[in-house]
Amino acid sequence: MESKFPNRFFPLLVLLPTLLVCGMFLYYPVAQSFSWSLLRAAFMGLRTLYVGTQNYVRLFTSPDYLHSMWVSILFAGGIVIFGLAFSLAIALLANRKVRGARIYRTALIWPYALSPAVAGTIWLFLFNPTAGVVNYVLERTIGISPDWVTSQNLAVFLVISAAVWKNLGYNIVFFLAGLQNVPGQVIEAARIDGAGSWRCFWRITLPLLSPTAFFLLIMNMIYAFFGVFGLIDVLTKGGPARATNILIYNLYRDAFQHNKWGMASAQSVILFIMVVGFTLLQFRTTGRKVHYGG
Amino acid sequence: MKRVLLFVMLTLLVVSGLVVAQEKTQITLWHAMSGTRELLIQRMVDDFNLTHPGIEVAVEYKGSYRDTLNAAQAAAVAGDAPHVLHSFEVGTQQLLDMGIFALAEDLIDEYGVVIPWGDYLAPALNYYKIGGRQASFPWNSSNSILYYNKTLLDAAGVTMPREPTFEDIIAISNAVISAGVAEGGITWPMHSWFFEQWMAELGANLVNNENGRAGYATEINLLDPAAITIMSWWKELYDKGLWINPGRENWSQARQNFTTQRVAMMISSTSDVNLTENAAFEGGWEVGTAFMPVPLGFERHGVVIGGGSLWVTKDHPDAELKAATELVVYMSQVSQDIEWHQGTGYFALRNTSLQALALEGWYELHPNYKTASDQLAETQVMTATQGALAGVFPEIRTFIEDAAEEVYGGTPVGEALAKAKALIDQALVDYKELMGG
Numbered sequence: 001m002e003s004k005f006p007n008r009f010f011p012l013l014v015l016l017p018t019l020l021v022c023g024m025f026l027y028y029p030v031a032q033s034f035s036w037s038l039l040r041a042a043f044m045g046l047r048t049l050y051v052g053t054q055n056y057v058r059l060f061t062s063p064d065y066l067h068s069m070w071v072s073i074l075f076a077g078g079i080v081i082f083g084l085a086f087s088l089a090i091a092l093l094a095n096r097k098v099r100g101a102r103i104y105r106t107a108l109i110w111p112y113a114l115s116p117a118v119a120g121t122i123w124l125f126l127f128n129p130t131a132g133v134v135n136y137v138l139e140r141t142i143g144i145s146p147d148w149v150t151s152q153n154l155a156v157f158l159v160i161s162a163a164v165w166k167n168l169g170y171n172i173v174f175f176l177a178g179l180q181n182v183p184g185q186v187i188e189a190a191r192i193d194g195a196g197s198w199r200c201f202w203r204i205t206l207p208l209l210s211p212t213a214f215f216l217l218i219m220n221m222i223y224a225f226f227g228v229f230g231l232i233d234v235l236t237k238g239g240p241a242r243a244t245n246i247l248i249y250n251l252y253r254d255a256f257q258h259n260k261w262g263m264a265s266a267q268s269v270i271l272f273i274m275v276v277g278f279t280l281l282q283f284r285t286t287g288r289k290v291h292y293g294g
Numbered sequence: 295m296k297r298v299l300l301f302v303m304l305t306l307l308v309v310s311g312l313v314v315a316q317e318k319t320q321i322t323l324w325h326a327m328s329g330t331r332e333l334l335i336q337r338m339v340d341d342f343n344l345t346h347p348g349i350e351v352a353v354e355y356k357g358s359y360r361d362t363l364n365a366a367q368a369a370a371v372a373g374d375a376p377h378v379l380h381s382f383e384v385g386t387q388q389l390l391d392m393g394i395f396a397l398a399e400d401l402i403d404e405y406g407v408v409i410p411w412g413d414y415l416a417p418a419l420n421y422y423k424i425g426g427r428q429a430s431f432p433w434n435s436s437n438s439i440l441y442y443n444k445t446l447l448d449a450a451g452v453t454m455p456r457e458p459t460f461e462d463i464i465a466i467s468n469a470v471i472s473a474g475v476a477e478g479g480i481t482w483p484m485h486s487w488f489f490e491q492w493m494a495e496l497g498a499n500l501v502n503n504e505n506g507r508a509g510y511a512t513e514i515n516l517l518d519p520a521a522i523t524i525m526s527w528w529k530e531l532y533d534k535g536l537w538i539n540p541g542r543e544n545w546s547q548a549r550q551n552f553t554t555q556r557v558a559m560m561i562s563s564t565s566d567v568n569l570t571e572n573a574a575f576e577g578g579w580e581v582g583t584a585f586m587p588v589p590l591g592f593e594r595h596g597v598v599i600g601g602g603s604l605w606v607t608k609d610h611p612d613a614e615l616k617a618a619t620e621l622v623v624y625m626s627q628v629s630q631d632i633e634w635h636q637g638t639g640y641f642a643l644r645n646t647s648l649q650a651l652a653l654e655g656w657y658e659l660h661p662n663y664k665t666a667s668d669q670l671a672e673t674q675v676m677t678a679t680q681g682a683l684a685g686v687f688p689e690i691r692t693f694i695e696d697a698a699e700e701v702y703g704g705t706p707v708g709e710a711l712a713k714a715k716a717l718i719d720q721a722l723v724d725y726k727e728l729m730g731g
Contacts, residue, residue, distance in 0.1 A: 040728050042685075043392050044367045049728050064717075131550065150484075150539045152703060237542045241699035256364055258689040258721075259388065 036265035055266035076224035087171030112169030116230025152243035178212035325380035384687035396608035430603040437597040445579035467536035479536035482561035486691035496520035506683035510726040516715040532702040564666035583665040596673025
């Protein structure tokens with residue numbers, strides 16, 4: 001059935017509010033980022049100097065920026081792999097019909113409700129070398145008291161763990177919803193044919209979950225690139241020695257601490273292009289293998 | 295009937311005249327002080343409003359120094375800048391270059407408000423003096439001193455001299471650790487500010503062009519022997535486990551390390567005297583203070599004023615600018631100066647205040663305030679202790695802190711400092727070019 005609008009302008013009129021909001025808060029700032037990326041600018045644009053592609057050339061020849069890119073990829077990899085694996089495992093457990101399942105499920109979603117600043121502060125308390133619970137337990141049991149946020153490797157580990165934990169709730173909700181949609185008869189039929197639970201999981205559950213997993217893959221990727229900013233700001237401030245200085249944090253430092261608006265705009269353009277690229281790439285490759293059957 | 299009408303109209307005229315007369319000059323003050331300091335500022339401004347019937351000041355806390363400066367910049371772009379802005383010392387060059395502020399000196403001349411500049415402590419004025427002219431009104435001023443846990447030092451059988459050396463700090467740290475009374479020797483926030491203080495103590499300018507005061511700085515002196523000496527000592531403390539790292543710019547963790555007696559010494563801002571004394575009282579131990587340590591054999595030149603000052607933005611009607619000038623002058627008049635000092639630990643800025651405090655026995659009651667004030671009074675007047683001016687100061691701090699973290703991560707001192715120098719020099723030159731300097 002085909003529905004018709006009364007005239008050509010009506011759909012535009014209906015779209016107008018959305019277009020206005022998007023234009024003001026999305027397209028205009030994006031366009032401004034593009035134009036500012038060719039400037040050297042200070043004081044939020046009170047002073048500017050046209051420098052052409054200098055910002056881009058400097059970024060791509062700066063060992064620190066390339067390092068920052070590498071750190072971002074490491075973070076994204078860690079958060080996607082561990083985040084999805086843990087949340088799927090927990091979702092499978094939470095999906096079982098046990099007593100109090102609802103309580104468990106609700107409790108699992110809680111971390112997602114916390115703001116990054118609160119989550120970061122909680123982790124900082126837990127891992128505080130002087131007063132933290134973690135170090136107290138470690139010292140009492142195995143006699144070590146590591147300095148979590150001042151050693152480079154431990155800091156990376158700590159921030160990735162906190163980021164994975166923080167996003168668990170979100171992933172679990174989607175995996176649980178996906179699991180509830182796996183038809184019971186199919187699994188039952190497979191069981192009768194002699195398939196074990198392991199085989200059922202790999203051959204039936206996982207393929208049927210793939211649309212959810214694919215969606216979460218992209219969301220976690222975006223989260224890893226943009227969402228962990230708050231945690232890093234509270235936990236490590238990009239340190240020690242740039243070990244947790246991911247692209248978005250470097251951008252924040254240049255814009256809001258160093259007052260380098262042109263340089264920061266160039267970085268936001270690079271991030272923009274990267275995210276567009278990732279999404280296209282993923283839709284092309286993974287998209288084909290995703291099973292949307294229903 | 296006509297009479298009634300006349301009466302009504304006359305009444306209306308009088309009432310409207312009264313309304314006009316009662317209209318107050320509204321001005322705003324944005325500041326960056328949280329907690330009890332925010333309450334104290336509100337109280338001081340309430341008193342100002344009470345004693346200045348024609349003026350109504352609205353106070354707003356805008357977050358950290360950086361947040362406050364960013365908010366003011368955004369407001370200036372939108373044409374709605376606050377009348378009075380409280381900003382940190384290292385933002386001075388940026389604030390000058392933004393071109394939205396009126397110089398303190400000009401305001402005083404223009405509006406005929408009385409301010410006895412001669413009564414102010416020279417180091418506090420000098421920091422904000424650019425090209426011989428007073429740019430802003432000094433207000434919350436502090437510098438760094440050494441705090442020590444006298445009880446722990448006594449237990450380890452060591453004493454702290456009034457003017458300790460780098461070597462003393464190592465010896466005392468070793469003593470308290472080997473006596474088993476503390477886990478580490480000393481702590482201070484992993485912050486570039488302390489490095490800057492030490493550069494001044496050793497009489498070295500942080501940047502070229504007379505510390506950025508003779509013209510835009512284009513080079514940082516990170517390969518100066520003073521810089522190498524400071525960083526090498528810091529590394530030695532770290533490598534031997536004598537310095538506990540509280541984390542980047544983490545003041546509260548440093549305080550916690552010290553007040554929980556995990557370490558026996560702390561270097562921090564003089565504005566922490568109050569907090570530290572209270573914590574020591576509650577913990578049942580005694581806190582002492584000493585001057586900043588310097589390496590053995592080096593002359594002591596003194597410290598740089600830290601903290602912040604008050605700036606007045608210029609694009610407002612005359613009445614508002616006059617009111618703003620009255621407010622900033624009021625904030626450091628003797629009685630407010632003393633109230634602010636006693637309520638926070640920031641310096642009293644006026645000689646008259648210092649005399650009054652001495653007369654009333656304040657320093658006998660609080661000898662730790664005396665250390666801070668003596669250290670400031672004994673500071674030599676020179677460009678190194680006047681403090682560096684640089685438009686890219688926040689970036690300088692980021693790169694110096696990065697370098698420090700690299701150094702105790704294992705990078706050789708010279709290499710880490712050379713790398714930071716290259717990055718900072720580039721930023722300085724870029725900034726100069728952008729300002730057309």
